[in-house]
Amino acid sequence: MFCESCGNQLPDNAKFCTACGATTGRTQAAPAQPAYTPPPAPAQPVYNPPPQAQSAYNHASAQPSYAPMAALDAPLGVGQYIGMFFLLAVPILNIILLFKWAFGSSANLNKKNYAxxxxxxxxxxxxxxxLAGGFIAEIFEEIMYSFY
Ligand SMILES: [Zn+2]
Structure with a gap:
Protein backbone atom coordinates (compact mmCIF):
# COMPACT_ATOMS: atom_id res chain seq x y z
CA MET A 1 0.00 0.00 0.00
CA PHE A 2 0.97 3.64 -0.38
CA CYS A 3 0.43 6.64 1.88
CA GLU A 4 -2.57 8.68 0.76
CA SER A 5 -0.95 12.02 1.62
CA CYS A 6 2.67 11.60 0.49
CA GLY A 7 2.72 8.50 -1.64
CA ASN A 8 5.35 6.78 0.45
CA GLN A 9 5.33 3.03 0.15
CA LEU A 10 4.18 1.40 3.40
CA PRO A 11 3.82 -2.10 4.69
CA ASP A 12 0.29 -3.36 4.13
CA ASN A 13 -0.60 -3.38 7.82
CA ALA A 14 0.84 0.11 8.65
CA LYS A 15 -1.45 2.39 10.68
CA PHE A 16 0.70 5.52 10.17
CA CYS A 17 2.91 6.68 7.38
CA THR A 18 6.54 6.41 8.40
CA ALA A 19 7.43 9.42 6.24
CA CYS A 20 4.70 12.03 6.98
CA GLY A 21 2.87 10.55 9.97
CA ALA A 22 -0.57 10.57 8.37
CA THR A 23 -2.96 7.88 9.41
CA THR A 24 -3.54 5.26 6.82
CA GLY A 25 -7.13 4.51 7.79
CA ARG A 26 -6.17 0.99 8.62
CA THR A 27 -7.39 1.27 12.21
CA GLN A 28 -11.03 1.98 11.47
CA ALA A 29 -11.11 -0.23 8.44
CA ALA A 30 -13.39 -2.88 9.80
CA PRO A 31 -13.63 -6.01 7.78
CA ALA A 32 -16.02 -5.10 5.05
CA GLN A 33 -19.53 -6.41 5.46
CA PRO A 34 -20.02 -8.96 2.81
CA ALA A 35 -22.19 -7.31 0.23
CA TYR A 36 -25.59 -8.84 -0.09
CA THR A 37 -25.47 -11.50 -2.69
CA PRO A 38 -28.75 -13.01 -3.70
CA PRO A 39 -28.89 -16.71 -3.17
CA PRO A 40 -27.95 -18.48 -6.33
CA ALA A 41 -31.03 -18.69 -8.46
CA PRO A 42 -32.05 -22.17 -9.36
CA ALA A 43 -30.21 -22.90 -12.55
CA GLN A 44 -32.37 -22.52 -15.60
CA PRO A 45 -32.81 -25.99 -16.94
CA VAL A 46 -30.97 -25.94 -20.21
CA TYR A 47 -32.93 -27.76 -22.85
CA ASN A 48 -31.04 -30.84 -23.87
CA PRO A 49 -32.75 -32.79 -26.58
CA PRO A 50 -33.02 -36.41 -25.59
CA PRO A 51 -30.25 -38.54 -27.06
CA GLN A 52 -32.64 -40.34 -29.41
CA ALA A 53 -33.82 -37.05 -30.89
CA GLN A 54 -30.24 -35.87 -31.20
CA SER A 55 -29.11 -39.01 -32.98
CA ALA A 56 -32.15 -38.85 -35.22
CA TYR A 57 -31.24 -35.29 -36.13
CA ASN A 58 -27.63 -36.27 -36.82
CA HIS A 59 -28.84 -39.20 -38.84
CA ALA A 60 -30.99 -36.93 -40.96
CA SER A 61 -28.21 -34.40 -41.48
CA ALA A 62 -25.67 -37.13 -42.21
CA GLN A 63 -27.50 -38.14 -45.37
CA PRO A 64 -27.21 -35.15 -47.66
CA SER A 65 -25.71 -37.49 -50.24
CA TYR A 66 -29.22 -38.14 -51.55
CA ALA A 67 -29.75 -34.50 -52.46
CA PRO A 68 -27.03 -34.21 -55.14
CA MET A 69 -27.98 -37.65 -56.44
CA ALA A 70 -31.55 -36.48 -56.91
CA ALA A 71 -30.37 -33.26 -58.53
CA LEU A 72 -28.45 -35.20 -61.19
CA ASP A 73 -31.58 -35.93 -63.18
CA ALA A 74 -33.16 -32.55 -62.51
CA PRO A 75 -33.79 -30.54 -65.67
CA LEU A 76 -31.08 -28.05 -66.56
CA GLY A 77 -32.08 -24.43 -66.22
CA VAL A 78 -31.90 -21.92 -69.04
CA GLY A 79 -28.85 -20.33 -67.40
CA GLN A 80 -27.19 -23.73 -67.11
CA TYR A 81 -27.77 -24.40 -70.81
CA ILE A 82 -26.36 -20.99 -71.74
CA GLY A 83 -23.34 -21.60 -69.50
CA MET A 84 -22.90 -25.05 -71.03
CA PHE A 85 -22.97 -23.74 -74.60
CA PHE A 86 -20.57 -20.93 -73.73
CA LEU A 87 -18.16 -23.47 -72.25
CA LEU A 88 -18.55 -25.68 -75.31
CA ALA A 89 -17.68 -22.73 -77.55
CA VAL A 90 -14.16 -22.71 -76.09
CA PRO A 91 -11.81 -24.84 -78.20
CA ILE A 92 -10.03 -27.74 -76.47
CA LEU A 93 -11.91 -27.01 -73.22
CA ASN A 94 -15.09 -28.18 -74.92
CA ILE A 95 -13.54 -31.55 -75.77
CA ILE A 96 -12.29 -31.97 -72.19
CA LEU A 97 -15.69 -30.99 -70.80
CA LEU A 98 -17.58 -33.27 -73.18
CA PHE A 99 -15.51 -36.26 -72.07
CA LYS A 100 -15.80 -35.22 -68.42
CA TRP A 101 -19.58 -34.86 -68.68
CA ALA A 102 -20.05 -37.98 -70.78
CA PHE A 103 -18.03 -40.33 -68.58
CA GLY A 104 -17.83 -38.55 -65.22
CA SER A 105 -20.24 -39.51 -62.46
CA SER A 106 -20.91 -36.02 -61.15
CA ALA A 107 -22.49 -34.52 -64.26
CA ASN A 108 -26.20 -33.88 -64.59
CA LEU A 109 -27.89 -36.61 -66.61
CA ASN A 110 -29.12 -34.15 -69.24
CA LYS A 111 -25.59 -32.81 -69.59
CA LYS A 112 -24.20 -36.34 -69.66
CA ASN A 113 -26.59 -37.45 -72.41
CA TYR A 114 -26.00 -34.26 -74.35
CA ALA A 115 -22.22 -34.76 -74.06
CA LEU A 131 -13.61 -40.92 -95.55
CA ALA A 132 -14.71 -37.89 -97.51
CA GLY A 133 -11.21 -36.42 -97.19
CA GLY A 134 -9.73 -39.64 -98.53
CA PHE A 135 -12.28 -39.71 -101.31
CA ILE A 136 -11.62 -36.12 -102.28
CA ALA A 137 -7.88 -36.73 -102.10
CA GLU A 138 -8.32 -39.72 -104.39
CA ILE A 139 -10.29 -37.69 -106.90
CA PHE A 140 -7.72 -34.94 -106.64
CA GLU A 141 -4.96 -37.44 -107.22
CA GLU A 142 -6.71 -38.84 -110.27
CA ILE A 143 -7.21 -35.38 -111.66
CA MET A 144 -3.54 -34.61 -111.06
CA TYR A 145 -2.48 -37.84 -112.71
CA SER A 146 -4.75 -37.23 -115.67
CA PHE A 147 -2.67 -34.19 -116.55
CA TYR A 148 0.40 -36.33 -117.07
ZN1 LIG B 1 2.98 9.90 4.19
Whole structure:
Protein backbone atom coordinates (compact mmCIF):
# COMPACT_ATOMS: atom_id res chain seq x y z
CA MET A 1 0.00 0.00 0.00
CA PHE A 2 0.97 3.64 -0.38
CA CYS A 3 0.43 6.64 1.88
CA GLU A 4 -2.57 8.68 0.76
CA SER A 5 -0.95 12.02 1.62
CA CYS A 6 2.67 11.60 0.49
CA GLY A 7 2.72 8.50 -1.64
CA ASN A 8 5.35 6.78 0.45
CA GLN A 9 5.33 3.03 0.15
CA LEU A 10 4.18 1.40 3.40
CA PRO A 11 3.82 -2.10 4.69
CA ASP A 12 0.29 -3.36 4.13
CA ASN A 13 -0.60 -3.38 7.82
CA ALA A 14 0.84 0.11 8.65
CA LYS A 15 -1.45 2.39 10.68
CA PHE A 16 0.70 5.52 10.17
CA CYS A 17 2.91 6.68 7.38
CA THR A 18 6.54 6.41 8.40
CA ALA A 19 7.43 9.42 6.24
CA CYS A 20 4.70 12.03 6.98
CA GLY A 21 2.87 10.55 9.97
CA ALA A 22 -0.57 10.57 8.37
CA THR A 23 -2.96 7.88 9.41
CA THR A 24 -3.54 5.26 6.82
CA GLY A 25 -7.13 4.51 7.79
CA ARG A 26 -6.17 0.99 8.62
CA THR A 27 -7.39 1.27 12.21
CA GLN A 28 -11.03 1.98 11.47
CA ALA A 29 -11.11 -0.23 8.44
CA ALA A 30 -13.39 -2.88 9.80
CA PRO A 31 -13.63 -6.01 7.78
CA ALA A 32 -16.02 -5.10 5.05
CA GLN A 33 -19.53 -6.41 5.46
CA PRO A 34 -20.02 -8.96 2.81
CA ALA A 35 -22.19 -7.31 0.23
CA TYR A 36 -25.59 -8.84 -0.09
CA THR A 37 -25.47 -11.50 -2.69
CA PRO A 38 -28.75 -13.01 -3.70
CA PRO A 39 -28.89 -16.71 -3.17
CA PRO A 40 -27.95 -18.48 -6.33
CA ALA A 41 -31.03 -18.69 -8.46
CA PRO A 42 -32.05 -22.17 -9.36
CA ALA A 43 -30.21 -22.90 -12.55
CA GLN A 44 -32.37 -22.52 -15.60
CA PRO A 45 -32.81 -25.99 -16.94
CA VAL A 46 -30.97 -25.94 -20.21
CA TYR A 47 -32.93 -27.76 -22.85
CA ASN A 48 -31.04 -30.84 -23.87
CA PRO A 49 -32.75 -32.79 -26.58
CA PRO A 50 -33.02 -36.41 -25.59
CA PRO A 51 -30.25 -38.54 -27.06
CA GLN A 52 -32.64 -40.34 -29.41
CA ALA A 53 -33.82 -37.05 -30.89
CA GLN A 54 -30.24 -35.87 -31.20
CA SER A 55 -29.11 -39.01 -32.98
CA ALA A 56 -32.15 -38.85 -35.22
CA TYR A 57 -31.24 -35.29 -36.13
CA ASN A 58 -27.63 -36.27 -36.82
CA HIS A 59 -28.84 -39.20 -38.84
CA ALA A 60 -30.99 -36.93 -40.96
CA SER A 61 -28.21 -34.40 -41.48
CA ALA A 62 -25.67 -37.13 -42.21
CA GLN A 63 -27.50 -38.14 -45.37
CA PRO A 64 -27.21 -35.15 -47.66
CA SER A 65 -25.71 -37.49 -50.24
CA TYR A 66 -29.22 -38.14 -51.55
CA ALA A 67 -29.75 -34.50 -52.46
CA PRO A 68 -27.03 -34.21 -55.14
CA MET A 69 -27.98 -37.65 -56.44
CA ALA A 70 -31.55 -36.48 -56.91
CA ALA A 71 -30.37 -33.26 -58.53
CA LEU A 72 -28.45 -35.20 -61.19
CA ASP A 73 -31.58 -35.93 -63.18
CA ALA A 74 -33.16 -32.55 -62.51
CA PRO A 75 -33.79 -30.54 -65.67
CA LEU A 76 -31.08 -28.05 -66.56
CA GLY A 77 -32.08 -24.43 -66.22
CA VAL A 78 -31.90 -21.92 -69.04
CA GLY A 79 -28.85 -20.33 -67.40
CA GLN A 80 -27.19 -23.73 -67.11
CA TYR A 81 -27.77 -24.40 -70.81
CA ILE A 82 -26.36 -20.99 -71.74
CA GLY A 83 -23.34 -21.60 -69.50
CA MET A 84 -22.90 -25.05 -71.03
CA PHE A 85 -22.97 -23.74 -74.60
CA PHE A 86 -20.57 -20.93 -73.73
CA LEU A 87 -18.16 -23.47 -72.25
CA LEU A 88 -18.55 -25.68 -75.31
CA ALA A 89 -17.68 -22.73 -77.55
CA VAL A 90 -14.16 -22.71 -76.09
CA PRO A 91 -11.81 -24.84 -78.20
CA ILE A 92 -10.03 -27.74 -76.47
CA LEU A 93 -11.91 -27.01 -73.22
CA ASN A 94 -15.09 -28.18 -74.92
CA ILE A 95 -13.54 -31.55 -75.77
CA ILE A 96 -12.29 -31.97 -72.19
CA LEU A 97 -15.69 -30.99 -70.80
CA LEU A 98 -17.58 -33.27 -73.18
CA PHE A 99 -15.51 -36.26 -72.07
CA LYS A 100 -15.80 -35.22 -68.42
CA TRP A 101 -19.58 -34.86 -68.68
CA ALA A 102 -20.05 -37.98 -70.78
CA PHE A 103 -18.03 -40.33 -68.58
CA GLY A 104 -17.83 -38.55 -65.22
CA SER A 105 -20.24 -39.51 -62.46
CA SER A 106 -20.91 -36.02 -61.15
CA ALA A 107 -22.49 -34.52 -64.26
CA ASN A 108 -26.20 -33.88 -64.59
CA LEU A 109 -27.89 -36.61 -66.61
CA ASN A 110 -29.12 -34.15 -69.24
CA LYS A 111 -25.59 -32.81 -69.59
CA LYS A 112 -24.20 -36.34 -69.66
CA ASN A 113 -26.59 -37.45 -72.41
CA TYR A 114 -26.00 -34.26 -74.35
CA ALA A 115 -22.22 -34.76 -74.06
CA UNK A 116 -22.50 -38.40 -75.16
CA UNK A 117 -24.69 -37.50 -78.12
CA UNK A 118 -22.30 -34.73 -79.12
CA UNK A 119 -19.29 -37.05 -78.84
CA UNK A 120 -21.02 -39.76 -80.93
CA UNK A 121 -21.98 -37.21 -83.58
CA UNK A 122 -18.45 -35.82 -83.52
CA UNK A 123 -17.03 -39.31 -83.92
CA UNK A 124 -19.38 -40.01 -86.84
CA UNK A 125 -18.51 -36.65 -88.32
CA UNK A 126 -14.82 -37.36 -87.90
CA UNK A 127 -15.14 -40.75 -89.63
CA UNK A 128 -17.11 -39.21 -92.47
CA UNK A 129 -14.69 -36.36 -92.86
CA UNK A 130 -11.77 -38.79 -92.99
CA LEU A 131 -13.61 -40.92 -95.55
CA ALA A 132 -14.71 -37.89 -97.51
CA GLY A 133 -11.21 -36.42 -97.19
CA GLY A 134 -9.73 -39.64 -98.53
CA PHE A 135 -12.28 -39.71 -101.31
CA ILE A 136 -11.62 -36.12 -102.28
CA ALA A 137 -7.88 -36.73 -102.10
CA GLU A 138 -8.32 -39.72 -104.39
CA ILE A 139 -10.29 -37.69 -106.90
CA PHE A 140 -7.72 -34.94 -106.64
CA GLU A 141 -4.96 -37.44 -107.22
CA GLU A 142 -6.71 -38.84 -110.27
CA ILE A 143 -7.21 -35.38 -111.66
CA MET A 144 -3.54 -34.61 -111.06
CA TYR A 145 -2.48 -37.84 -112.71
CA SER A 146 -4.75 -37.23 -115.67
CA PHE A 147 -2.67 -34.19 -116.55
CA TYR A 148 0.40 -36.33 -117.07
ZN1 LIG B 1 2.98 9.90 4.19
Missing amino acids: RATLILAAIGLVFSI
